[in-house]
Amino acid sequence: MKTWLKRILLSLMVLVVGAVGYGYYQLKSVGLIPRKDYDTVAPVLPEFKKPAVLVFTKTNGFIHKDAIPVAKQVFKSLIEQQGWQAYLTDNAAVHSPELLKRFDFIIWNNVSGDVLTAEQRTAMKTWIENGGGWLGVHASGGDFSYDWEWYVQTLIGAQFIGHTMDPQFQNADVIAADPSLLITAHLPKPWRVKQEEWYAFDQNVRDKGYEVLLTLDESSYHTAGETWLGNDSMPGEHPIAWRHTVGKGRVFYSAIGHQPATYEYLEYQAFLRKAMHWVRGRDGDQ
Known part of the structure; x- marks a missing residue:
């Protein structure tokens, strides 16, 4: 083989390897390649002088780089407005029996992927069943890579199967399932949410009680059905936020929250504030 041809082939190989490596780095940097990163050394908690709320953010799956920091600040502000103390961390080892008992409730802010060890899973499950409160938003229930059946089938109650992709971000009408409830009474009817990513699930959690x-009015935005990511629609009612009890504990999940701007909506902040009071379980019914 001639020298010039060898050089061309070698250059092409270098380009291909570089492109593959760059592509892998990009996919990993946004979390499209799931990680197995577990924390085993717990953080040292401060002395809480007020009711304490854990705001937990860890991403072993897709990373909502823009939404996570905005949601952190919104949750911190809402918590402090209630006279409580916020503790923000991405260290999953905070999920231990000794540390969880120091919190009134916990918030999972766009957590993705498999983030807890077996011992940490048991600690959180037991803590909730014994009266703890859990509030999760968006990716905390919208991931294919959660390797914990109890979390998917009981805590969240349904498996994420995809989201809008044609286009990904759309305006849509959100409907209060029971507008007489205090928690949704403040929302416009319908509540028009702009340029959000809309999740679909494999079942209606109402069927589980x-x-x-x-809920989402699917006629208010474009659904493509099957996409390369999965499915973006549901037959019949399309729930997008719900709550239930697990043992003595209270669980609340809202699939809304991919876009940073969504957390700035006063309507959504009021909804999340009321959700926090409900999962805390000490301030009357919402």
């Missing part, structure tokens, strides 16, 4: 709070 969970209380559906918000």
Whole structure:
């Protein structure tokens, strides 16, 4: 083989390897390649002088790089407005029996992927069943890579099967399932949410006895059905936020929250504030 041809082939190989490596790095940097990163050394908690709320953010799956920091600040502000103390961490080892008992409730902010060890799973499950409160938003229930059946089938209650992709971000009408409830009474009827990513799930949690709070009007935006990511629609009612009890504990999930701007909506902040009071379980019914 001639020298010039060898050089061309070698250059092409270098380009291909570089492109593959760059592509892998990009996919990993946004979490499209799931990680197995577990924390085993717990953080040292401060002395809480007020009711304490854990805001937990860890991403072993897709990383909502724009939404996570905005949601952190919104949750911190809402928590402090209630006279409580916020503790923000991405260290999953905070999920231990000794540390969880120091919190009134916990918030999972766009957590993705498999983030807890077996011991940490048991600690959180037991804590909730014994009266703890859990509030999760968006990716905390919208992931293919959660390797924990109890989390998917009981805590969330349904498996995420895809989201809008044609286009990904759309305006849509969100409907209060029961507008007489205090938690949704403040919302416009319908509540038009702009440029969000809309999740679909494999089943309606209402069929499990969970209380559906918000639904999507699929006629108000474009659904493509099957996409390369999965499915973006559901037959019949399309729940997008709900709550239920697990043992003595209270669980609340809202699939809304891919876009940072969504957390800035006063309507959504009021909804999340009321959700926090409900999962805390000490301030009357919402």
